[in-house]
Amino acid sequence: MGIRTAEQYRKGLVDDRTVIYRGRRVGDVEQEPDIRSATDRCGLCFSISADRPDLAVVDGCSAFYHLPRSREDLVARSRLLREISRRGAGAIVLKEVGSDALFALLRACQGEGLERARAFHQRCLDEDLALAVAQTDAKGNRVLSPSQQADPDLYLRIVDSDADSITVRGAKAQTTYSPNADEILVLPTRAMGPGDADYAVSFVIPPATPGLTLYVSPYAAGQRDAFEFPLSSRHRMLESLTVFDDVRVPRERVFLERESATAGPLTLAFVDFHRHTAINYKLPFLDLMVGAAHLVAEANGISGAGHVRDKLARVVSWAETVRGLAELSDVRAGPDERGVWRPDPLVVNLAKYTFAQGYPDAAAILVDLAGGLLVTGPGAEDWADPRIRAVLEKYYAGAVPGERRLRIANLVADLTVRDFGGYQTALNSHAEGSLEAEKVQMIRSFDPGPAIRYAEELAGVAGDTPVGRALTHSMEER
Known part of the structure; x- marks a missing residue:
């Protein structure tokens, strides 16, 4: 077939x-x-x-x-x-x-x-x-x-x-x-x-x-x-x-x-690819968050305010950091013993951790930029009635026409404060592994040896130190 x-x-x-x-x-x-x-x-x-x-x-x-x-x-x-x-x-x-x-x-x-x-x-x-x-x-x-x-x-x-x-x-x-x-x-x-x-x-x-x-x-x-x-x-x-x-x-x-x-190896082999899938499928979601933030700021006429520009910069910084890490995971990829190329596990988990850690702040920024309209706006039945709709279009106009502002507000509401938004809150924290699981994988994947040796060199101390031995032993166990 x-x-x-x-x-x-x-x-x-x-x-x-x-x-x-x-x-x-x-x-x-x-x-x-x-x-x-x-x-x-x-x-x-x-x-x-x-x-x-x-x-x-x-x-x-x-x-x-x-x-x-x-x-x-x-x-x-x-x-x-x-x-x-x-x-x-x-x-x-x-x-x-x-x-x-x-x-x-x-x-x-x-x-x-x-x-x-x-x-x-x-x-x-x-x-x-x-x-x-x-x-x-x-x-x-x-x-x-x-x-x-x-x-x-x-x-x-x-x-x-x-x-x-x-x-x-x-x-x-x-x-x-x-x-x-x-x-x-x-x-x-x-x-x-x-x-x-x-x-x-x-x-x-x-x-x-x-x-x-x-x-x-x-x-x-x-x-x-x-x-x-x-x-x-x-x-x-x-x-x-x-x-x-x-x-x-x-x-x-x-x-x-x-x-x-x-x-255990089978579980971790799944994690390697599944979190790589996660950080890639989340990139359009990040674009959605960034786009919605800009749209709702524009609709409310506050895009030029200093505190708003700061908040938009934070959302953009979060999104582009995850994007850069997602791309880096492919750059640092390598083959396993069977010739299957896997994404770099350290970078994959760092990207997923960065996404999950930053999501609550980004969602809060969207809510802040949108205002109370997220939960006080009209329903679909009101919008469908031409007589009521004329009133809504008049009084919900902002820096943009009323219909555009309401549709943008509903997008942000669906994304953040309604039940779909609640689902996203749980999903983005726990799907493909929790923040703690990602931290464990980052530590497992990171070899601290070169950094320790460099620090020892500049400090003028011997390499055979308790912390050096402990970290080496820990890496060997993993």
Whole structure:
């Protein structure tokens, strides 16, 4: 098949998958408006193949699944990620995260698991699949390891196996676009100790697999008017609690089975690519934040004020710092031992950390520049009535006509203070890893040796110092 159309992708979602949404089972995901709107968004990663084959097609297959074998390949992937995000108002669709996980399998799996991963990679190329990734476990008491939990199902685990299959039980939380996927690819969420072997598991299954249930979050549910909600009326992401109730997985679909030592490297291999995807898909979102800040300042007639120019400079500085770091992660990229080019992990995590740390300040600046109109403006029904609209246009005029000012205010409101804005606040802090996770990866990736030796040279002290020995030991352990 090679390349599918968005319509072919859509038709492939109609099966007997078990999807629970707002207290009821959804018989056909294409007939549920909220789920269908997410399918529309995910369809972008298919339609882009038709109008931008230079970006989205490599050797007759989807470029999302093209394994980077050079710096040029990685740069091309970055351009593709940015363009698909621009079309989706600054957020992911499906193939990006799926390919991140697939590349991790190809980098970290061993033996038969690696051969199966290679076969599945070829299938993704041949059939142009859309993959959801289920990685985050429920975790329970986070002080305890998976095998120490009071309820053993709080991390997904293997409960049985035979010559042909494994059987798994448990759940994965926050699985993005699971109702909209062709396949669900499962990864471990953390490194595993010897006592956690049953939890070291990775596989891929169709959403319609018996025993698999997708409990979809209703956050930001409901149909919305495009005037009042210019973003969330057209761009919706879905998350699910993905529950495995003694699900049987054929062995040819299993990539990791009770290999505790591989769980950690596989998790980190996913992080390398997933945060690279994050910093690229967030660049259009950064452009949206910068553009909205300038527009709302103009609409209120305050663009020339000194404090406003200072605030705009802070938003621009934040956005362009992340952009520069995203580009630097490709410049510093290099191959692993299997010849797969990965972005520089230090710079990737620094970029993601910079984005997440700066987002609350940038959102607060937008709210400050916009004023109370964000929560006191008229609704869509008022705007639709010609008599009321004439009054609104008269009294909501600012430095620009009333309609322009209201539409800009609604864009900022949707982006910051409404439920879509609340979703963005949580997403931008925790998606692809928390601030603390990014700091851990930065320390893991940074070699302090040259800096320490330089400082010692200028200080005139011996190199064999306690801090030097401790840092060297720490690097060796990692």
